[in-house]
Amino acid sequence: MFTDPLILTLVLFGVLLLCLLAGLWIGFSLFTVGIAGMLLHQVNLPPTISIFDKIGGLMANSVWNSLNSWSLTALPLFILMGEILFRTAVSTRLLNGLLPWLGWIPGRLLHINVVACSLFAAVSGSSAATTATVGKITLDELSKRGYDRSLAIGSLAGAGTLGFLIPPSLIMIIYGVLSDTSIGKLFIGGVIPGLVLAGFYSLYIAGRALLNPQVVPGHKERFTGRDRLASLGDLAPVLLLVFVVLGGIYFGFTTPTEAAVIGVLGSLLLALAYRNLTWDNFRQSLLQAVRTTGMICLIIAGAAFLSQVVGFVGIARGISQAIAAMQLSPYTLLLVLGLMYLVLGMILDGISIVVMTLPIVLPIVVQAGFSPLWFGIFLVIMVELSQITPPVGFSLFVIQGIAAEPVAAILKATLPFFLIMIGMVILLALFPEMVLYLPEKMIH
Amino acid sequence: MLLIVGLVATEVALRTLAGRSTLVADEYSGYLMVATVLFGLAYTLASDGHIRITILTGRLPEKPQRWFESLAALLALLLCLYLFRHACVMVYDTWSLGMTADSIAETPLWIPQLSLLAGLALLCLQLLAEMLRRLPFLPTR
């Protein structure tokens, strides 16, 4: 049948497109493509084992394995935390509190996604959780106040992916383990690029607001120092919550999952203190969290199965080997790898991308003269990009779950931020010191 | 009823985690995660929470659109039944081979895996309902 992995890849892309356009749910589409991949590939089977038993067994196992995960548990908990904050007055107060501080910058509250995501990324290891929590609090509030919805969605998609770049980061941990690189150095190495990227997002928002003033509401309030002082009263509880959740991780009391539980309890306490916590909105929060989790996890299970199939039929391996055989100059190599990761990132989740390609890609990259530490950060940004590329982009799904906008509108809103990220990758290639400076300075 | 199951699973997940510092919190929260998700899948479907792309099908006239949606539900139902069947095989094997987790608790793995079966069965039923509901010659809801 299809022995050439490149042709098989194209055929599978065709199948995926067909399923998706026919309106099959994304998770089920991924399962279908996985099955197609196994059937089309020449799998060596002894006469006593049937291919359908093999595929079915793999499917059942990957559903169980991908969902039975301690680190994944943080995801629904952080989503729930966001839901609770969102359904009670806490989120309104956070925005009210930030307003006097952001009011003088062009674009005003539109920066809140960038600021809040950067803050939250320092608590959460995953981009999906960052996007979910912050988006839940901010998106509707921004629309209500008359800010441009498209810019709000785009900045959320872009800034939400900081969850992987600003430590702690699930992807960095996996990369560090697989590539034998110091995870501590990776964490520190992600700080500057993360902050720079957040800065670029803010610059872009400010630029848009200057060129096109309609994106922010017309009336503009003036704020005095007294207002700012008063706003601290609104900000303090949330900052305290962030500090408790974040401090727990940094000072070593909790793992991210446990921090998520503390976050949930903390947000419940806050809601109680503001006297907003009714049985009804608690119930609503739980149900919505279950719903969002179910949505994401069906796709995670499908992606896990597809990744397994991709591993078996040797697609990632085939593409990487084809690239290795081309003998490219370092920058061309990086360009080709970047394109490869963009394509893989369309259909696969970040962890699978890293796990499947690294064994072959890393030796090529190191041979071309790049440091594994630098490449780790490069890879993290490629993974971030994969979060916001269709058809499988977890941040996109999360946003769709929150914003209830058509996918096309979300994609359009996200595009500028996607391009900023690409710019960031180029900048990293030109100035590798952005990654390497802090780790060299701080560890020995 | 579905909602209650989802609720309880989530609540239990929280309570278990809150009383942490046991050596099994990570193991059991993993199991509860599976249960929450699997019971949540059917609910998510019922409340139209799963994502699909409607760029093309959304532009069709109503009748063919409903045919398409019904067909998609049928395909998903077949996949789900296939998955359910093999999940049954997996759980049966896990039970008959006496497999336990490699943890302090040595939990017999078939017990948490039961949530897989229950959840998939519910999802199958919900998909069947979705398929029927969208058939053009049947009244909506």
Next chain:
Amino acid sequence: GGPVKLDLNATYGATSFHTQGAMAFAELAKKYSGGSVDITVHPGGSLGFKGAELLKVVKDGQVPMSDILMGVVAGSEKVFGISSLPRLVGNFKQARQLYDASKPLYEKAAAKWNQKFLYAAPWPPSGLVTKGAVNSVADLKNLKTRTYDKNGANFLRSLGGSPVSLPWGEVYSSLRTGMIDSVLTSAESAKNGKFWEVLDHFKDINYAFPLNMVTINLDYWKALSKDQQQAMLKAAAETENNQWANSESRTVEALKVIQQHKIAVSKADAALNKALDAAAAKIIADFRKGLKPSAQAVLDRFAR
């Protein structure tokens, strides 16, 4: 047509000791079979398997071959837990003797799970990597140690410590944050994890010499020709001997490297050894219950 293609699942990364062993095995199998057996090693768990289910997935032929840490499948088949028992053997020579004595049991257990046992090799022995020296049982009190299995957890708990179970990927950051302050692992892993950035002592207690085995599904095995099977067995025997030798030389090498990076390496004194053996004896006795007499006999030969 063409060569027989087989997939071999390897749990650890491409540069890790056992994955490299599996790759060497694949090369040899190809060479001895005249290119008619083509084994693809999938490192880093990239096929999506975690560990505990491996005995079952090889049994069902979901993956034809796998590298399996025996300890994690002891929940499926008890006898595979022998090599991860604490302080049953004290050096590589004894570890090999234990392995030779248990091999028939392993082969039988593998056959029961519809697979052919090909070879097994030990991890470099685990010791205690700590912040600050551990010289007596008192120093073990309240030590927050990451352990990799339930034996390790029970062992340290009975000595007064607070064992923590964490995925390997979270160990480094948890050490940094102080959530744990020590790790029960080999000098080799301490070297690969660059633990000298956070820890400074290695207590060489020869806690255990856990084995990894490589097996093949029997349906796949029987579909091979006699010549191919012979080639595989020859490759397995050669890989096994090489891996045992490598494990020992890498341990020596790793101890040297961590010392160069200012991790102090020391052995346990008689008093500590005695306490450790006592704690181990309880775990071995518990494990012994419910074992078949043939396996009990093996344990009795080695228990101190």
